[in-house]
Amino acid sequence: MVTRTDFNRYMMPTYKPAEFIPSKAKGSLIWDKQNKKYIDFASGIAVSSLGHCHPILNKALADQSKKIWHLSNLLTNEPALRLAKIFCKHTFAEKVFFANSGAEAVEGAIKTARKYAYLNISKNKNEIVSFSDAFHGRTMMAIALNGSDRFIEGFGPMPEGIKHHPFNESKNLEKAISKKTAAVIVELVQGEAGIIKAKKGFIQKIQRLCKLNNALLIIDEVQSGAGRTGTLFAYEQFGIKPDIMCCAKGIGGGIPIGAILTSSKIAECMQLGSHGSTFGGNPLACAVAEQVMTMLSKKSLLNGVKKKEKLFLNELRNINKELKCFSAIRSSGLWIGCKLNVTESFNLDTVMKACYAKGLMILKANNNTIRIAPSLIIEDELIFKGLNILRQAIQEQLQ
Numbered sequence: 001m002v003t004r005t006d007f008n009r010y011m012m013p014t015y016k017p018a019e020f021i022p023s024k025a026k027g028s029l030i031w032d033k034q035n036k037k038y039i040d041f042a043s044g045i046a047v048s049s050l051g052h053c054h055p056i057l058n059k060a061l062a063d064q065s066k067k068i069w070h071l072s073n074l075l076t077n078e079p080a081l082r083l084a085k086i087f088c089k090h091t092f093a094e095k096v097f098f099a100n101s102g103a104e105a106v107e108g109a110i111k112t113a114r115k116y117a118y119l120n121i122s123k124n125k126n127e128i129v130s131f132s133d134a135f136h137g138r139t140m141m142a143i144a145l146n147g148s149d150r151f152i153e154g155f156g157p158m159p160e161g162i163k164h165h166p167f168n169e170s171k172n173l174e175k176a177i178s179k180k181t182a183a184v185i186v187e188l189v190q191g192e193a194g195i196i197k198a199k200k201g202f203i204q205k206i207q208r209l210c211k212l213n214n215a216l217l218i219i220d221e222v223q224s225g226a227g228r229t230g231t232l233f234a235y236e237q238f239g240i241k242p243d244i245m246c247c248a249k250g251i252g253g254g255i256p257i258g259a260i261l262t263s264s265k266i267a268e269c270m271q272l273g274s275h276g277s278t279f280g281g282n283p284l285a286c287a288v289a290e291q292v293m294t295m296l297s298k299k300s301l302l303n304g305v306k307k308k309e310k311l312f313l314n315e316l317r318n319i320n321k322e323l324k325c326f327s328a329i330r331s332s333g334l335w336i337g338c339k340l341n342v343t344e345s346f347n348l349d350t351v352m353k354a355c356y357a358k359g360l361m362i363l364k365a366n367n368n369t370i371r372i373a374p375s376l377i378i379e380d381e382l383i384f385k386g387l388n389i390l391r392q393a394i395q396e397q398l399q
Contacts, residue, residue: 018356025052028378030361039386041374042361046191046223046335049250050292051375057253057288064287071283073276079286086293090232092241093261097270098281102222102248103137105258106185108275109244110141112262113183113216116269121214129176129184129215131167135192136185136220145185168198170205177206181215183244188234191223194369195330195337203238216243216266222258226250227296227376229333230306250376253292257285296376305333305376308383312336312372315387325394336372337365346397354393360386 004019020032028051030038043049050057064079071077084096099105110128117125130136130145137143143151144158152158165176167190177184184206190196210217219242224234228250235242243266248258258280295301309331316338320326325346328339340348348364355362365371370390374383 020356027051027053028375028382036359038356038359038361039382039389040361041372041386042363043373043375044254045249045363046228046373047249047252048254049226049228049376050253050295051377052254054253056291056295060287060291061255061284064284068283070279071281072278073281077281077283077286079283079290080281083286083290083293086290086297087259087261090293090297091245091261092235092263093245094264095262095267097260097267097275098286099248099258099260099277100256100279100282100285101137101258102220102246103139103142103258104277104280105222105246105248105260106136106145106220107139107141108260109185109218109246110145110183111275112244112260112266112270113218115274116216116266117182117214119269125180125214126161126182127163127178127180128161129163129165129181131165131186133167133190133193133196134185134187134220135190136187137222167193167196168202170199170202173202173205173209177209177213177215179213181210181213183216183218184210185218185220187220187224188238189224189229189332189335191335191371191373192365194339194366195332195335195371197330197332198238200238203240207240210243218242218244218246220246222246222248223250224332224335226292227302227305227333228335228373230302230309231333232297232302234332250296251292252285252289255285255288257282257289301376308376308378308380309333309336311380311383312387315384319387319391319394323391323394323398325398334372334374334376334378338370338372340368340370342368346394350397351393354397355390358389358393360389360393362390 022030023033024031028040030040080098087093087096114126134146136145141159144162147164163176188198207217219235221233225247231237245261313331316329325341326338327341330337363371
């Protein structure tokens with residue numbers, strides 16, 4: 001029998017999970033070991049894009065598990081090829097590389113960009129430009145790109161050749177992006193910072209400067225992709241075409257998978273043996289992701305994301321009108337940030353604890369923002385029930 005105290009005894013203390021232990025889940029509901037029910041507004045941090053244990057995904061996993069579990073990349077992988085075709089059909093991409101996570105996809109994208117510049121332009125063209133308050137993962141390169149002291153303290157020295165510029169600040173961008181720049185990496189919506197959407201003019205200026213300086217534009221859609229913002233990928237809303245795109249999280253619906261998408265011209269620089277992954281393109285993961293991406297590509301589902309976003313926003317604004325608890329409500333599809341009017345007794349931790357007690361799972365962003373990232377097909381009834389729990393939890397904390 002596993003208990004919550006076992007976590008402290010056996011696990012490295014990098015996480016502080018909730019006191020309850022989930023035991024089963026279906027759709028947008030989770031039950032703990034005491035059979036208490038929770039409405040899930042977190043979806044594993046924007047991962048379970050179609051909810052828990054979706055029957056189509058269950059079937060895909062079960063069917064593939066009876067065929068092949070694992071293949072090395074020395075062999076042709078049919079599920080990976082089928083999934084790659086879907087990505088190429090529905091995006092700008094012509095070539096795909098599969099990894100296991102978003103951070104791995106980011107690492108591979110940086111390697112690809114530097115190798116492309118090395119082979120095609122100059123051996124000294126290797127700088128990477130990223131932005132303040134970014135989140136690109138937890139590997140050494142990723143935390144260097146994040147550029148935040150809270151991520152890098154104690155882990156130095158950091159990888160070299162990285163420059164940072166303020167996010168959404170167009171002024172002096174031309175000083176950051178130069179002839180030495182191999183690539184610029186940017187999130188179109190900064191999730192960890194509190195759901196901060198990039199300005200179109202800012203992104204378009206980045207793309208212009210990339211073209212002017214022969215630098216590649218890497219779009220990190222690990223969290224904003226897979227229908228989360230109301231289009232299959234967020235770049236579609238910005239009038240741009242990435243050179244390289246990183247994706248993960250929601251594309252697997254809960255199964256670990258990441259991907260690098262790019263053009264044939266750029267992919268050519270990654271010759272035999274220049275990159276690899278033992279588990280990247282795992283047949284089980286690809287079989288599930290194939291069904292996820294097929295479903296998320298449907299216009300009806302993506303339109304549903306936008307409709308559900310409006311339901312959330314209307315109710316959250318009503319809560320704020322009544323309780324005056326948020327200083328800002330920001331959204332990009334079903335990715336919503338509510339910045340709290342924090343006091344000594346009213347903060348993220350107290351609100352999250354109260355929500356758990358009442359049967360609602362929410363997320364944090366930054367140190368002052370409630371982050372909501374539910375299944376993209378969450379039922380409207382559960383949206384209203386969950387937001388009513390949130391209202392009650394906040395009301396109690398403010399009394």
